[in-house]
Amino acid sequence: MNGVHDMGGMHGFGPIEREEHEPVFHYRWEARTFALRQACGALGKWNIDMARHANERLRPEEYLPATYYERWLSGLQRLLVESGLLTPSELAGGKSEKPAPAGLVAFPPEKVETAVRTGRNYRVDTPVPAGFAAGARVIARNINPTGATRLPRYVRGKHGIVDRDHGVFIFPDANAAGLGPKPQHLYSVRFAARELWGADAAPKDCVCLDLWEDYLDPA
């Protein structure tokens, strides 16, 4: 979707404010929100692309002023209701009104270490032919899907060169929509800064993005 989260190249957000010796979490509620999101995600009711898209679907007037963990909290509330784990009235009232779905067990503390250390595998073993090889000239498609996509607006319609083939990966646009992994090649594609931003950009600079087969046409 062409949301405000897709902010590469926008102007007007002001200087980048940094903090020396920054703590991992500034407030306990941030730490609890982070952990709640991981613990609820481990219930398996949604995937990582659905989770990202829940944040992206915040209305622009909510998204822009919100801090990172406020976005995570709002996104989590949305995921819990949409997946049926909570009803809107439970969320509003803070009281349980019906039991959790049978067979669903809270993620146990003794499994945390292994889960964090192992992660998940987003690469897919299915053999899928590669449409492009390193060095191929490509154009990022000018598509404007209303669902989740990892193709930022600032490269659509632009010419680039395939830098490397990362292999076959889950395709987020399909995965976020619950349509399965639609496995396909993922490429690192290099775009000259001048192709993206015009003649004022530095001549040697470039931006590299990871783009899936479905985002690319041969140039």
Added chain:
Amino acid sequence: MSQGHDHHDHEEGSRFSDVELRVKALESLLVEKGLVNPETLDKLIDTFETRLGPRNGARVVARAWVDATYRQRLREDASAAIAELGYSGMQGEHMVVVENTPQVHNVVVCTLCSCYPWPVLGLPPVWYKSNAYRSRVVIDPRGVLKEFGVELPADVEVRVWDSTSEVRYLVLPERPAGTEGMSEQELAALVTRDSMIGTGRL
């Protein structure tokens, strides 16, 4: 604290307590329904506060500086080479290491959200997640780097990596001059978080 955080505390103070109540209420409800175990939350928070952080990435960088065969393994399969040092998992499943040279300076961002290599760098700083960094570093990388105190000559190529997939990038900074006699441990102590994102130099 920076001006940014004073500003945050001051202007958003009332909203902060609201959000704290929202989180408490949500946690209680999820615990009551048996969907969340509070000890799991404690364990997760402890892991991210104490076990993960840029000291991990610094060990990878120092090893690459002293061991050419390790550096080669990082180039070929960064996830496996990083796992040799014990770092792996969530948000670091598919690692790529990009090397700075006298001709090329790399810098990493996630313009669409805030993707970041957790096993080697921990959770990202607030500035990395900020609208200002995400929007600007792709269109004005040299301006952003200048704000971070990094000025690059025009003949150095700036390569910005926008983390749009599950691949996570770690910058391998150049080894500083005059460190020939230092041990791997001493070298690791020189490596900053920002040098591994690409907004710092050593």
